[in-house]
Amino acid sequence: MLRDLRLRDFRCFESLHFTPEPGLNFIIGANAQGKTSILEAACVLLRLQSPKAGSLGETVRFGQSAFGLDGHWETRHLHLKYENALKSFALDSKNQSRSGDYLSVGRVAWIGNDDLQLVRGSGTHRRRYLDFLGAQIAEGYLKTLRSYERALRSRNALLKDNRPRREIAAFDQPLVEYGQALLDWRQEFCRVLEPLIAASYTRISGGAETIHIEYVPGSNGDLKSALAASLEEESRLRSTVTGPHRDDVRVLLGDKPAAIYASEGQQRSVALALKLGQAAELAAATQTPPLYLIDDVFGELDPARRNNLMAALPPEAQKIITSTTLDWHRSEMSGAIFQLADGVLSRT
Numbered sequence: 342m343l344r345d346l347r348l349r350d351f352r353c354f355e356s357l358h359f360t361p362e363p364g365l366n367f368i369i370g371a372n373a374q375g376k377t378s379i380l381e382a383a384c385v386l387l388r389l390q391s392p393k394a395g396s397l398g399e400t401v402r403f404g405q406s407a408f409g410l411d412g413h414w415e416t417r418h419l420h421l422k423y424e425n426a427l428k429s430f431a432l433d434s435k436n437q438s439r440s441g442d443y444l445s446v447g448r449v450a451w452i453g454n455d456d457l458q459l460v461r462g463s464g465t466h467r468r469r470y471l472d473f474l475g476a477q478i479a480e481g482y483l484k485t486l487r488s489y490e491r492a493l494r495s496r497n498a499l500l501k502d503n504r505p506r507r508e509i510a511a512f513d514q515p516l517v518e519y520g521q522a523l524l525d526w527r528q529e530f531c532r533v534l535e536p537l538i539a540a541s542y543t544r545i546s547g548g549a550e551t552i553h554i555e556y557v558p559g560s561n562g563d564l565k566s567a568l569a570a571s572l573e574e575e576s577r578l579r580s581t582v583t584g585p586h587r588d589d590v591r592v593l594l595g596d597k598p599a600a601i602y603a604s605e606g607q608q609r610s611v612a613l614a615l616k617l618g619q620a621a622e623l624a625a626a627t628q629t630p631p632l633y634l635i636d637d638v639f640g641e642l643d644p645a646r647r648n649n650l651m652a653a654l655p656p657e658a659q660k661i662i663t664s665t666t667l668d669w670h671r672s673e674m675s676g677a678i679f680q681l682a683d684g685v686l687s688r689t
């Protein structure tokens with residue numbers, strides 16, 4: 342569990358200290374007080390990536406050039422500094438040149454309002470969803486993803502410049518090697534996730550519909566042949582047209598696409614089920630429940646779904662939940678309550 346978290350020059354905070362409890366924690370505050378920023382800081386400290394920002398640079402407090410995060414996950418001490426677009430991090434006060442040991446310390450399940458985009462939005466959201474899981478449970482996944490993205494960027498730049506075929510072909514081998522590994526991983530993730538998502542959907546919605554997810558690879562057949570078959574199209578479009586950057590996950594409710602036919606309430610349940618399924622897989626793969634960071638979700642749910650979501654959260658997991666009010670919270674529910682106002686977080 343996360344024992345403490347210190348923020349320096351992160352988002353709206355010059356400095357803040359948060360000591361969450363085991364089990365349930367609530368951070369309550371009016372809009373724009375920094376509730377989401379505290380959850381984001383916990384995620385960035387543990388995973389070295391933000392669930393919201395495209396780049397960590399966005400999270401540096403306005404007018405500053407660096408932020409620092411510090412905290413303990415159980416007995417392990419984590420420290421992250423981000424300055425001038427470079428991050429440096431230390432585990433138990435030892436600077437790390439690679440992220441493997443550091444990232445093996447704590448896992449995160451992030452549930453937020455934007456999750457509706459997993460159902461309604463473009464494939465980018467669903468690829469990120471698989472990547473967030475992969476980076477936490479599959480050794481080498483993140484490195485492979487970054488290597489693939491580098492090869493893809495270089496190849497696309499050459500295609501855009503209309504460079505000779507032999508120059509472009511220099512990137513075919515890395516593209517195929519890393520790309521095929523990603524395709525295989527993501528296919529496997531979808532296979533293990535489907536029953537976990539289906540079980541979560543039943544708990545959340547109480548509905549009779551069944552949910553299915555299908556991996557839709559961004560290449561037909563194996564990537565090497567798909568790349569060979571797409572030469573004409575890619576030189577016309579001046580871009581790599583096949584590969585895991587085109588992957589998607591089809592989400593069906595009953596036998597119909599949830600994005601088109603599901604009601605708003607059903608789509609919210611589907612989005613929650615996708616995230617709860619992901620969290621269940623994190624717990625299964627690492628034998629430890631992840632830290633649940635739940636941002637402003639409860640206010641948007643009807644009372645039945647709210648109660649179902651509360652009941653679906655594993656009691657043994659540590660949870661940090663933000664909300665503008667606790668009106669919806671039944672008084673018999675336990676949990677530590679923290680109020681956030683004017684940059685000050687206080688336990689009530």
Ligand SMILES: Nc1ncnc2c1ncn2[C@@H]1O[C@H](COP(=O)(O)OP(=O)(O)OP(=O)(O)O)[C@@H](O)[C@H]1O
Pocket residue numbers: 351352353354370371372373374375376377378379399400401402403637665
């Ligand atoms: N890099 C940054 N530096 C300083 N302030 C920032 C930065 N990024 C965002 N902010 C500001 O931080 C404030 C807190 O944002 P945050 O989303 O954490 O609040 P919140 O309490 O979750 O709000 P809401 O309830 O409306 O979701 C906002 O006013 C936002 O504009």
